[in-house]
Amino acid sequence: MTTDDDTRDDGSTSERHRPSRRRFLAAGGVAATGALAGCTGLFGGGDDGDYGPPDYDAADAAMEAMAISEFQGSGAILEGRPAPGGRSMEDLPNLSGELAIYLGGGEGGLYRDLFDVLEAVYPDFSYTAQPKPSSELAAQIAEEAQTGQLQADVFISIGAGSLGAVVEEGATRPLTAETVEPVPGAFVEPDNNWVGIAGRARAIPYNTDQLDESDLPDSVMDIPNADPLQNAMGWAPTYGAFQDFVTAMRLLEGEDATLQWLEDMQAAGIQSYDNEFLISDAVSTGELDAGFANHYYAMRVLNGSPDRPLDLHFTRGDAGSLVNVSGAALLDRDENAGLADVFVRHLLSAEAQEFFATRTYAYPMLPGVQPVGDLPTIDELETPDIDLTELSNTGPTTDLLTEAGVL
Amino acid sequence: MSVSDRIDAVSRRFKRRSPSDVQTLVLALLAGSVAVAVLTPLLWVLNSARSVPIDRFLEILLRQTTFDILLNTVVLVVAVTALSILIGVPLAVLTAQTDMPFRRLFTVLAALPLVVPSYIGAFAFVSAFGPRGELATVLAPLGIEQIPSIYGLGGSVIVLTLFTYPYVFLTTRASLLSIDGRSVEAARTLNHTRLAAFRRVTLPQLKPGIAAGALLVALYTLSDFGTPAIMQFDVFTRIIYVRTTARQVDIASIFSILLVGLTVVILLAESRIERGGETSAYVNRGTDRPGVVRLGRWRWMATLFPLAIAALALALPPAILLTWLGRSTPELAGAAVDFQWEFAWNSVLVSGLAAGVSVLAALPLAYLSARGEGRLASLPERASYVGYAVPGVIVGFGLLSVALNVTPFLYGSIAVLVFAYVVRFLPQAVGTTRSSILQVDPQLLEAARTLGKPPLAAFRKIVLPLVMPGIVAGAALVFLTSMKELAATLLLRPFGFETLVTYIWQVQEAAVYGQAAVPALVLIGISALSMLVILGRERYDVKE
Numbered sequence: 001m002t003t004d005d006d007t008r009d010d011g012s013t014s015e016r017h018r019p020s021r022r023r024f025l026a027a028g029g030v031a032a033t034g035a036l037a038g039c040t041g042l043f044g045g046g047d048d049g050d051y052g053p054p055d056y057d058a059a060d061a062a063m064e065a066m067a068i069s070e071f072q073g074s075g076a077i078l079e080g081r082p083a084p085g086g087r088s089m090e091d092l093p094n095l096s097g098e099l100a101i102y103l104g105g106g107e108g109g110l111y112r113d114l115f116d117v118l119e120a121v122y123p124d125f126s127y128t129a130q131p132k133p134s135s136e137l138a139a140q141i142a143e144e145a146q147t148g149q150l151q152a153d154v155f156i157s158i159g160a161g162s163l164g165a166v167v168e169e170g171a172t173r174p175l176t177a178e179t180v181e182p183v184p185g186a187f188v189e190p191d192n193n194w195v196g197i198a199g200r201a202r203a204i205p206y207n208t209d210q211l212d213e214s215d216l217p218d219s220v221m222d223i224p225n226a227d228p229l230q231n232a233m234g235w236a237p238t239y240g241a242f243q244d245f246v247t248a249m250r251l252l253e254g255e256d257a258t259l260q261w262l263e264d265m266q267a268a269g270i271q272s273y274d275n276e277f278l279i280s281d282a283v284s285t286g287e288l289d290a291g292f293a294n295h296y297y298a299m300r301v302l303n304g305s306p307d308r309p310l311d312l313h314f315t316r317g318d319a320g321s322l323v324n325v326s327g328a329a330l331l332d333r334d335e336n337a338g339l340a341d342v343f344v345r346h347l348l349s350a351e352a353q354e355f356f357a358t359r360t361y362a363y364p365m366l367p368g369v370q371p372v373g374d375l376p377t378i379d380e381l382e383t384p385d386i387d388l389t390e391l392s393n394t395g396p397t398t399d400l401l402t403e404a405g406v407l
Numbered sequence: 408m409s410v411s412d413r414i415d416a417v418s419r420r421f422k423r424r425s426p427s428d429v430q431t432l433v434l435a436l437l438a439g440s441v442a443v444a445v446l447t448p449l450l451w452v453l454n455s456a457r458s459v460p461i462d463r464f465l466e467i468l469l470r471q472t473t474f475d476i477l478l479n480t481v482v483l484v485v486a487v488t489a490l491s492i493l494i495g496v497p498l499a500v501l502t503a504q505t506d507m508p509f510r511r512l513f514t515v516l517a518a519l520p521l522v523v524p525s526y527i528g529a530f531a532f533v534s535a536f537g538p539r540g541e542l543a544t545v546l547a548p549l550g551i552e553q554i555p556s557i558y559g560l561g562g563s564v565i566v567l568t569l570f571t572y573p574y575v576f577l578t579t580r581a582s583l584l585s586i587d588g589r590s591v592e593a594a595r596t597l598n599h600t601r602l603a604a605f606r607r608v609t610l611p612q613l614k615p616g617i618a619a620g621a622l623l624v625a626l627y628t629l630s631d632f633g634t635p636a637i638m639q640f641d642v643f644t645r646i647i648y649v650r651t652t653a654r655q656v657d658i659a660s661i662f663s664i665l666l667v668g669l670t671v672v673i674l675l676a677e678s679r680i681e682r683g684g685e686t687s688a689y690v691n692r693g694t695d696r697p698g699v700v701r702l703g704r705w706r707w708m709a710t711l712f713p714l715a716i717a718a719l720a721l722a723l724p725p726a727i728l729l730t731w732l733g734r735s736t737p738e739l740a741g742a743a744v745d746f747q748w749e750f751a752w753n754s755v756l757v758s759g760l761a762a763g764v765s766v767l768a769a770l771p772l773a774y775l776s777a778r779g780e781g782r783l784a785s786l787p788e789r790a791s792y793v794g795y796a797v798p799g800v801i802v803g804f805g806l807l808s809v810a811l812n813v814t815p816f817l818y819g820s821i822a823v824l825v826f827a828y829v830v831r832f833l834p835q836a837v838g839t840t841r842s843s844i845l846q847v848d849p850q851l852l853e854a855a856r857t858l859g860k861p862p863l864a865a866f867r868k869i870v871l872p873l874v875m876p877g878i879v880a881g882a883a884l885v886f887l888t889s890m891k892e893l894a895a896t897l898l899l900r901p902f903g904f905e906t907l908v909t910y911i912w913q914v915q916e917a918a919v920y921g922q923a924a925v926p927a928l929v930l931i932g933i934s935a936l937s938m939l940v941i942l943g944r945e946r947y948d949v950k951e
Contacts, residue, residue, distance in 0.1 A: 100902060105916050128902055128903040129903075130900075130902050130903065131909075131913050131916070132897055132898065133652065133897070135652035135654075136652050136800075136897070136898060138654065139651065139652060139654050139656075139804065140807060140898065142654070143804075143807055143808055143811055144811060146811075147811040147812060147815060149811055149815055149818055149819075151819055151902055152902070165654060238636070238645075238649060272639050274636070274637060274639070394654070394655075395654070395655050398649055398650060398655060398658075402470075402472055402646070403470070403472065405472055405475075407641070407645070407646065407649055
C-alpha cells in the first residue's frame with residue numbers, strides 16, 4: 001500500500017522539490033564526493049551563488065548536468081560517456097522521513113556516497129546505515145524476523161543469495177510494480193520481493209603479457225585442463241561472489257561435476273587469496289596469469305593504473321559468466337513502508353544507475369545506461385539460465401568446498 | 408552435574424564447618440550465577456546442534472577434512488603456546504631479574520604487542536613478507552625470485568606468537584616479582600649454582616604464572632579468526648565462520664562443540680600444572696627480592712633479544728600502516744565515511760563498560776577459586792574460560808538469539824555488546840584477580856575477623872587494597888582486548904554505532920586501505936595507554 005506521489009502524507013508535490021533541489025545546487029555541490037569531471041563549466045562565469053533567477057528551465061538544465069556530474073565517477077575509462085537514459089530522479093516523488101538501512105558488506109562506502117547525495121537533495125530525508133557482511137546480515141535478519149524485531153526498513157545485499165535467504169524466511173514485503181518496472185525480469189524476484197540495483201559479472205581477469213585470449217577456454221569447465229593455466233591462477237574461496245559462482249555451477253552441472261572441477265583446479269595448482277581485488281591486482285602485476293573474479297575489480301585496477309596489461313575474458317553460458325546483482329528488499333515492518341519503496345525507486349533512477357556504472361563499474365539495471373569502458377553490454381554477455389534466488393542455497397556449496405578441501 | 412547440585416555439595420561441606428560459611432555459600436551462589444550467565448551463548452550452540460540428525464553428525468565428524476582441521480588447530484595452538492613461553496619467559500627474567508640496561512623501557516616494549524589486533528598484525532606481515540610484499544620488492548633486483556611463503560601454518564604461528572606472547576611475559580613477570588627471595592638465597596647457601604637454584608627453586612615457583620599465561624595464549628589462539636583467515640590456514644574458527652554465515656548453524660555448532668571440547672582438554676592440562684601446591688608457592692610473606700643476576704659482558708648483548716622482538720611486533724605494523732596512507736586508489740578516495748573521533752570514543756565507552764562489569768563479575772569467581780575448598784570451588788572460575796576460547800562470531804550469534812528471545816528490550820542496545828565482551832574476556836580479569844588474592848596471606852583476614860570486623864568489612868579493609876593491583880590489571884586486559892574484538896562488535900553493535908574496529912573493517916571492505924591507517928594507529932595508541940596501566944601496578948610490588 002503506497003502512493004506514488006509522495007512518501008509521506010504531508011501534501012508535498014513535485015512542485016515542491018524545485019526550490020529544494022535548487023537550494024542543493026546553490027550550495028555548490030554539497031556532497032563530499034566532488035569529482036566534477038569537466039562539467040563545472042556550466043557554472044562558470046560569475047555564478048555568485050545567487051539562486052533566485054526565475055529562469056526555471058536554465059536552472060533545471062544546470063541541475064541536471066550538475067546531478068549527472070555529481071553522480072558520475074572519473075577516470076580514464078569514462079571518457080565520452082553518453083548521457084544516461086531512463087527514469088530521472090526529477091520525476092520521482094520526494095523522499096522524506098528517516099530510513100534505517102541494513103547495508104550488506106561490499107562496496108559499502110560507495111553506496112553511502114549515493115545516499116549522502118540523496119540526503120543533500122532532500123532536506124527532509126535522512127538515513128542511518130548499518131554496514132555488515134551480507135551473509136551475516138541475512139542470518140541476523142532471519143533471527144530478527146522470527147521474533148518480530150526487525151531493526152531496518154531496507155536490506156541492501158551484495159548478492160541475490162542473501163536476498164533469497166531473507167525472502168525464504170518471510171522477512172520481506174513486495175516492492176511496488178512501479179518501482180521494479182524498468183528492470184529486466186531476470187533481476188526481479190517473481191513476487192517483487194527483491195530487485196537488482198547493480199549487476200556484477202563473473203569474469204576471468206588475465207594478464208595480456210603472459211596470455212593470449214585464445215589461451216582461455218570458452219567453457220569454465222575446461223579451465224582445469226588448459227595447459228597455459230597450470231600453476232598460474234588464483235581464487236578467493238571465502239568470498240561470497242565466488243561461492244555464488246560455485247553454487248551456480250552446482251545447479252548447472254551437478255554436484256559430482258562441481259566437486260571434480262574443484263579438485264581438478266587444486267590439482268592445477270590454483271592459489272587462494274583473501275579477496276578478488278587482490279587477485280585482479282596480482283594478475284595485473286604478473287604474480288598470477290589469470291584468476292576468478294567479479295568484472296569490476298579489474299576495472300578498478302585499470303582506473304588506478306591504466307597501463308597494466310590486464311583484460312577480462314568471459315566464458316559462455318555457464319557458471320563462469322554468471323551475472324549476480326546487488327539488490328534491495330523491503331523488510332516487513334510497519335514503519336516507513338512508502339518511504340522504503342520510493343527510496344529503492346531512487347536507486348533505480350538514471351542518475352543513481354549512472355553512479356553505480358561509473359563509480360562501482362557495475363552493470364546498470366536500466367537498459368538506457370551503458371556499462372563503462374569496453375565492457376560488453378549485459379545482453380552481449382552469454383549468461384547462464386539460472387534463477388538467482390536459488391543462489392541462496394549455499395549449504396551444499398560449502399559442503400562441496402569443504403569436501404574438496406578448498407575451505 | 409547441574410550447578411545447583413554443585414552448590415548443594417559445596418554448601419553441605421561448608422555446613423559441616425562453621426556458621427560463618429554462609430558467606431561462602433553466598434559467594435558460591437554469586438560465582439555460580441556468573442558462570443551460568445557467561446555460558447548462555449553456548450546454550451544456543453548446543454541447541455542448534457540438537458537439530459542435526461545423528462548420522463549426519465557422525466558423517467561430518469568422521470570426514471578426513473574434519474580430522475585435518477582438528478590437526479591444524481592442535482598444531483597451531485601447541486606451536487604458538489610453546490613459542491610464546493620461549494619468548495615470554497626469557498624476556499620476563501631479563502627485565503625482572505638481571506642488570507640488563509633499560510629494563511623499564513624493555514618491560515613496556517615487551518608487553519606492548521598485546522595491543523596490536525592480530526588481524527592488523529597478520530595484514531602487516533602479508534604486506535611485508537608476502538609474495539609481492541615489501542620484502543620481495545626489495546629483494547627482486549638482487550635476483551632473489553622466491554622467498555619462503557608466509558601463508559599457512561608458518562605465518563599463522565609467527566603472527567599469533569608475536570601478538571600473544573605478552574600474556575606469558577606479564578604473568579611470568581608478576582610471579583617473578585613476588586618470589587620469596589629467601590628461598591633462593593637458602594638454595595645458594597646450600598651450594599647450588601645460580602642455574603641450579605633457578606631450576607630447583609625459582610622455576611617451580613614460576614610454573615603457575617607461566618601456566619596461567621600459556622593458558623591465555625592457547626585459548627586466544629583457539630578463538631582467533633583474523634590471523635588464520637588472512638594467512639589462509641584452515642582451523643576451526645575459519646570453518647565455523649564460513650558455516651555460520653552460510654546459515655548452516657547446525658554444522659557450525661558441531662565444530663563449535665569440538666572447539667569447546669578442545670578448550671576443556673586445555674583447561675584440564677593447565678590445572679594439572681598449575682594447581683599443584685600453589686597456596687604455599689604463591690603466598691608472599693613480605694618478600695626480599697632475590698638478588699639480581701649480573702650479566703657482565705653480556706649486558707648489552709642481552710638487549711638484542713627484546714629489540715628484535717619489538718622490531719617485528721611493534722615497528723613493522725605501524726610502518727606498514729603508514730605506507731598504506733599513500734595507497735588509496737584515487738577514485739575510491741571518497742568511498743568510505745570519513746574517520747570521526749566519535750568512533751574512538753565509542754570504542755572506549757563499550758570497552759570501558761566491559762572492563763568494569765568484568766571486574767565485578769570476576770571477584771566472586773576468583774575469590775572462591777583462590778580461597779574455596781576442594782576442586783568444586785574453582786569450577787565456576789574454570790567454566791568462565793570456555794567463552795574465551797569460543798570465536799566472537801559464535802558468541803555474537805548466540806547472544807543475538809538469546810537477546811531476541813529472552814530480553815528483547817535489550818536487543819540493539821550497548822548492553823548486549825558489553826555482555827558479549829564480558830563473555831569473551833572475563834577470564835583475563837579472573838586470572839589476574841585470582842593470582843593477587845592468592846598472594847594475600849589468609850591469616851591476615853582471620854586476624855581481622857578475630858578483631859571483630861564483619862567479613863565484608865574485613866574484605867574491604869584488608870583484602871581489597873592488597874588485590875587492587877590485580878583487579879586493575881584485569882580491567883586493563885579486558886579493556887584492551889575488547890577494543891580489538893571485531894566479530895562480536897560487527898554483529899552486535901547498535902544501529903548507527905561505529906567503533907574503531909568496525910570502521911577499519913568498512914574501509915578495508917571498500918579497499919580504501921589508506922583510510923584504515925589512522926583508526927588503526929588510534930586503536931593501538933589508546934590500547935597502549937591501558938597497557939601502561941597494567942605495568943603501572945608494579946609500583947605496588949617493585950621495590951627498586
